[in-house]
Amino acid sequence: MSAQFTGAGAELPGAPPALQAVDATVAYDGVPVLDGVDVEIPAGQTMAVMGPNGSGKSTLMRAMLGIVPLTSGEILVHGTPLRRFRDWRRIGYVPQRLTAGGAVPATVREIVASGQIAARRRLSFTSRSDRQAVTDALEAVGLADRARASVRELSGGQQQRVLIARALAGRPDTFVMDEPMAGVDAENQRALAETITMLGEQGSTVVLVLHELGPLEHVIQRAVSLDHGHIVHDGEPPHPTGECARPGHDHQHPHPDPNAPAPRDAHGEIIRLEVPGSD
Numbered sequence: 001m002s003a004q005f006t007g008a009g010a011e012l013p014g015a016p017p018a019l020q021a022v023d024a025t026v027a028y029d030g031v032p033v034l035d036g037v038d039v040e041i042p043a044g045q046t047m048a049v050m051g052p053n054g055s056g057k058s059t060l061m062r063a064m065l066g067i068v069p070l071t072s073g074e075i076l077v078h079g080t081p082l083r084r085f086r087d088w089r090r091i092g093y094v095p096q097r098l099t100a101g102g103a104v105p106a107t108v109r110e111i112v113a114s115g116q117i118a119a120r121r122r123l124s125f126t127s128r129s130d131r132q133a134v135t136d137a138l139e140a141v142g143l144a145d146r147a148r149a150s151v152r153e154l155s156g157g158q159q160q161r162v163l164i165a166r167a168l169a170g171r172p173d174t175f176v177m178d179e180p181m182a183g184v185d186a187e188n189q190r191a192l193a194e195t196i197t198m199l200g201e202q203g204s205t206v207v208l209v210l211h212e213l214g215p216l217e218h219v220i221q222r223a224v225s226l227d228h229g230h231i232v233h234d235g236e237p238p239h240p241t242g243e244c245a246r247p248g249h250d251h252q253h254p255h256p257d258p259n260a261p262a263p264r265d266a267h268g269e270i271i272r273l274e275v276p277g278s279d
């Protein structure tokens with residue numbers, strides 16, 4: 001992968017945290033699912049967010065990107081309060097699974113190119129360098145030969161790689177990936193792990209929701225574990241001894257079918273793929 005995926009590249013010493021939650025609480029229907037969470041993700045770190053089903057991992061990721069509102073507390077993105085943060089091209093969000101391409105046929109290349117919308121000036125056309133970034137992103141995830149295929153023809157694992165390429169194409173420096181390994185076969189997991197390793201080596205910030213470290217074991221520098229909306233561990237990644245990485249693991253994998261219906265929010269809306277704030 002070329003260095004262009006690093007966006008702003010390795011952060012200067014003294015750079016503010018890439019993402020920070022301060023006493024963050026999120027409640028659905030009055031029930032808190034994140035409860036006073038404090039976490040700071042330094043620029044350049046590769047960090048896993050772990051924990052059992054329903055512990056609040058996805059909610060934390062979405063709250064840090066402004067997709068779900070906080071009930072109280074504060075989120076800072078690259079040192080700026082979320083409500084004032086505008087530089088969304090710095091952020092590459094990889095949602096749990098592909099929700100586009102169902103009703104509207106879209107090619108792999110189109111989906112990947114859509115990752116550049118936040119970075120593009122309003123009404124401007126794609127430049128040669130934009131097109132090259134899309135090509136590079138497809139190569140980085142090993143899908144250059146499927147560029148013209150409809151995303152619907154791809155396996156769940158390949159679709160996951162399309163989502164990562166989509167984030168890469170916008171050349172962000174901060175990646176938030178929600179269970180990139182879910183429903184992905186071993187071969188695709190290895191391909192994803194290679195890409196994520198390269199991002200880390202190039203100085204990008206990478207935050208991933210993971211249920212197990214798997215092939216990312218050597219890449220993850222820090223793990224934060226949530227339980228019932230609280231941080232119960234923050235530090236060394238767990239050393240897996242069995243199939244799953246967390247001691248006392250009681251995880252039932254929630255996403256056995258990567259082509260299952262898209263996740264919906266409290267109002268029944270499909271959770272959007274767009275990078276928030278990209279208007």
Ligand SMILES: Nc1ncnc2c1ncn2[C@@H]1O[C@H](COP(=O)(O)OP(=O)(O)OP(=O)(O)O)[C@@H](O)[C@H]1O
Nearest residue numbers: 028033052053054055056057058059254264265266
């Ligand atoms: N839009 C929503 N409306 C109501 N409740 C929600 C909503 N999204 C999540 N929840 C609830 O909030 C809690 C935390 O969910 P969240 O998806 O953040 O957990 P998670 O740790 O990511 O779980 P999983 O491992 O299953 O993906 C769960 O009890 C879930 O049912």
